Amino acid sequence: MNLDFASVWEMISDIVPENDALICGDEIISWKDYDLQSSKIATALKNAGLGPNSKAGLYLNNSNEYLIGQNAIFKIGGVPINVNYRYVAEELIYLLDNSDSEAVFYHACYSSRIKEISGSLPNIKAWIEIADGTKSEFEDSLKFEELLDSCDPMERIHRDPNTIYMLYTGGTTGMPKGVMYKQGEFLVFLFRTLKAMGYDVPEDINNLEEQIHNFKKDNTFIKSLIGCPLMHGTGMWLGAFLPLLLGGTAVTSRNLGFDPDQMWTQVEDTGTTNIVIVGDAFAKPMLDALDRAEESGKPYDLSSVKVIISSGVMWSEEIKNGLLRHHDMMLMDTMGSTEGGMGSSVSTRDNPPKTAKFSINPGVIIIADDGEILKPGSEKIGLIGTSGLVPVGYYKDEKKSAETFREVNGVRYSFPGDYAKLEEDGTITLLGRGSNCINSAGEKIYPEEVEEAIKRNDEVFDCLVVGVDDEKFGQKVVAVVSLENNKDINEDSLVDATRSYIAGYKLPKKVIFVEQVERAPNGKANYKWAKNIANESFK
Template sequence: MGDTTENWNFADVIEGIADRYGDRTLLVHGDVHRTWAEADRRADGIARTLLDAGAVEQDKVAQYLYNCDAYMESQMGIFKAGLVPVNTNYRYVEDELAYLWDNADAVAVIFHGCFADRCDAVRPRVPNVRTWIWVDDGTGPCPDWAIPYEQAASAATERVVPPWGRSGDHILMLYTGGTTGMPKGVMWRQTDLISILGGNTNPVFAGPTDVAAAVDSLAEGLVVLPACPLMHGTGWFNALIGMLTGGTVVTMEGRTFDVVEMLDTIEREGVNGAAIVGDAFAKPMLAALDAQPDRWDISSLKMMSSSGVMWSEATKEGLLRHHAGMLLVDAFSSSEALGMGQSVSAAGAAAKTAKFSLGQNARVIDDDGHDVEPGSGTIGRVAVAGRVPVGYYKDPEKTAATFITIDGQRYSMPGDYATVEADGSLTLLGRGSVCINTGGEKVFPEEVEEALKTHPEVRDAVVVGVPDEKFGQAITAVVEPADGGQPAENELIAHVKGRLASYKAPRHVVYVPTIGRAANGKVDYKGLTTHARAELGR
């Protein structure tokens, strides 16, 4: 479980920073600018409210919120009380919310006012949820069954420490929908997550617990902008990284991605690090900067990061033309496995699409349990050792399948397939759960999707398998055309064949107005497969 001298937990670190650097700005959301000291005391109020309502050690608290200052502030309160924050996808409807909060054993929900009716509809189905905290967003009054957030935030005048104290073994829970199946809660020990996220910028966090030394070592602190939702790991962990530097977390007021708002925010707040969703965010950014190259000053940016979705070489090159002094970090990670690999692009050296260097604790394992030899062309699954999650909450079968022991060491192997090139780099193929078997050949959708999206008339694309009498499954491209055109089916098929083996090329193309990609870059493969089958009469 890690070094016995480790007991890193977010509450102790957050309070140490607040005590030392209380006048620094921690949270920025529109006109709201809140210092570390202010947020720390308000978080005590959230902790007090939850404890007074009967929450006990490691009870679960769901956060059903858009990005806002209350998101990380309330999470601080959850950590202070020794409870477990649980992310909630704000796109979920009643059945999904009922499943998630029941599965998580949630005892409290913190929700935006716009979700009040939905929460009210779900309340009879989640009787274990005893506390509802309403965050005012101007959409209506607080229901009589909920506590106003501002009332809760002002409920403490002194620091709140629960009877059971704090522990590095306390967890946070990241629910992930993955590509198939119901959401599942990935359990991360706080000490492991702090060592990974904090250790990226401060080696003190990678060693034995010494909060005073960690606080002493903090410099000015990063100003981070999780442009993607905090309800997903990429945005959430970006915010935690910023907090562990003693820095500032900036969130945007818009509830859908607005590239102008993002660029305005970067300039206005002097953002140093932004978390985005690959090309889904990067392409609009590049288009805006190309159209108005003198409008925004983005020189404060030191780094932009993305994880889990395609970020093309051409887009990286374009962004670096506008600001040669930043690094573009494409992380190959998932909710279950941090540090599987990454690619770093700088001016004059943009990384190839879907090419990654293998992480320090990662390896690629073939079907026989052996390491894939570089340059062999063998496909294997990526596994990462070291600091990995405890497992999936209340799901021992999935835990046993994903977290495996190799040569006496525990690995996380969430199902990402890759080949290892002769130079040791990784070529990522995608998740095996959506792999297409066509004529006995395995084809990974992401590889074909990346080839399709290099066509100038394709804005977005997803590749699915549909039933086929001859091949078992036929590769089918679901394409969202770029503005002003619709590339011909034979043109797209030829385009892919010019980049991949012929058997990987689509046999059919279906056009849609939008792929419907979620804010974290994920797509509904099941829904798009159903649509493609209907269009093709399969």
Template structure:
């Protein structure tokens, strides 16, 4: 039985722990998580998550305390989230590419009291542990990289600590308890997007099971709707991002399974081998950065893989071009390709669906049911007018950014008496009602699905003794959509050493934020108010590097 059933009172709002406990009760022997040859059944998933919940509560975690997952894709990622949900705590994603300063900022900003981490990060954590005193418990996940440090608890010991019954904290569970998704966003340091579980469930799950559209949770009805294992899916992209995490929730909440890949870098052969061997039905990627290498491998080895089980590939967050979609469909014409226009702050802005013979044009999306495009002066963009506006979505939206009311007010706005999420994506509405996406209105750089805020890169560059001023710009890239590039104004007498500057940035920030190329300029040409003309400097960088902006 679930906690809601044993308590006997209707629960206000849907809750992930309750949903997954229903699945575990209904299909205890079905596979929930898979990693290589390792398989975890729903009953083991449930039991081990109880151990994590009990360990966190025994360590003093309080109602809605924050627990960070600092992990590569693995079963422990979702297992620990299940335990966090069971205990009425808040999971916090952590970008495993972050450097020390970024980790300190994130965990301090999130008020994290616990961190679940892969052993390979032990040395990095040891260097900053004294700077995050709020963290009281560290759960070490063995990945073969050294021994568990004395200051941490082995994850397996925690997972085995289940009391033999489902764990419910004194404060219980409900749909108002939150999940935090930290996003690089378009301005400033990463921000914690706060989703009520009930809102997130209503935003992502009803298209897969109508039960989740119910305002009042009906867990008995959910149990009746589960007649067998649900979607067997692979999140090829990181679970630390919304694209991978939210689609994993879809699979698990319908009693399906999530298969994580053993290679921590994109391994197309492993993806295709796993699809064939495990009869995977759904694959989640991040645009061309994943799709192009997959297509290249399929083209180079026609007929090698049986992909007949795969009926769905989903993507979000970066360009997925029409020719690549067409190429993939030639290898499996029965697939549906869904290109979702969403973000951590806004789900359902729009989508593009491609099937064999009906491939969608790049960046052409149908506006979501609850979405609209609004000009900067508050009008709806008329189809075919050529006007540009920001895409906004109402309905189930986050409640704001954690500890940031100013940015919350700028993104989650009231229009016609309803709350809309407006993350900053600009678009035109064509005469046929489709959207042409123009990108973020700011100068945010989207490289392979990772969002890079230019000022962050610029500040690091300007610390180098040879650099007087610097600007970071995104330039088109066939694989990653955009790459980070730098235009630097050198100090008098200094000479440009591109490799040194790139290495300098990598010492302070995640590698994906470092510029791929650096070009010099006589003067950045800041205005009196300190602002720069990013469009001009982007054109300059493109000309210097021979990159077309068309």
């Protein structure tokens, strides 16, 4: 499909200029202003020396400015780089250097961190600060609001649909990796996702323009409330891209913590049609809030909600049933990763949900370790491979690209590392990552990275990190640690000492001290042993 993000959004802004494009709290941006502000910031990026294929980081909380900044990068033919706002200095420097970022958008609350890392990133041409009510601690920045006042809007240009779109995700060693797509191919993937929700897949820009006019005539635009961070694929792809590509509205909140009551109130205030979350970590408190409101005699008005979409972590059957008890809607549970989509599960009151069971997407195979492509009903488990939209590769990592994106019988597939069974009825039962990746509230946490951070403490001799099932977060991080002879440190002190090396969400929720960490004779970690130790500690 000969499309790119910025050109689609320019077309939409011409059709529905006065419609709401972005809502964050009480801040509402029309499609006309979304395009205008993005064009002005695009001029600022050009003035700073950025151009086609330039990378720019988005070190931002959920906000209208996040989506405006991203669109500005798309407008110049550049590549937005998602930055995890939980990262510490060392992680930020790695990501911004690895991605070859030339500019960084950041909220003022992170200005002290920017001040700390700026000297280590000489290739950054522009630090663009967005006010958020906190005092700035970094002087060498451009102010977002001042740029809107001083810059003329950039003229519209022709853009290459083969321009890379990239999303950073955790790598198997724990270091982030940029997953690269061609924009035109990625847009096809997004529109096919909309097909599962009952929307037609546009064949070209003219067909899409016709659809937008029909939505305008019928007033059937999507209004999507994004409960999870825009910095991750679920929030951006399902929460922001899908509604905006159809001329709808992306709704966010500046609250860093998830407040289910605030979210349901926002649903009522905005007339939200879609809600995007990450599994039980969001859905369970959402259900609890609905139950409390109902018991108090003041139930929330859910009449506008048509669908709740989740991806990234388990969404259990009992929680889905609880939500459906409050409102008849579609619950869409998608299985996939940054590297590719694998399957989906759609539940309604008439189609009861089942945990971790998904309808397989076209072009998906499950291949056993011996190379056999599994057929429905096979007793074997296998690695899920997805064709169709396969990433170009990992940015600057040819070795990992060759391992993950490879051909089977002449067809190119992506193998992100998820194992599953192919049931008799053709559905997939997801078994989890073949690696030891820990999934906590949708965040990927790689044991090796946490282990290395813990082992930087002088008191630690060896360490293994595993995930233990957790009702709220899906999994929680547990460290099994042995200490150096004649050294001593308690659990709280060890966690605090590790805090400067990795983001807080990666820190262990529990540390178990043992005499010796078990490893195989060749030095390989015995994660099965560590998992047993961790599970026993919670009995």
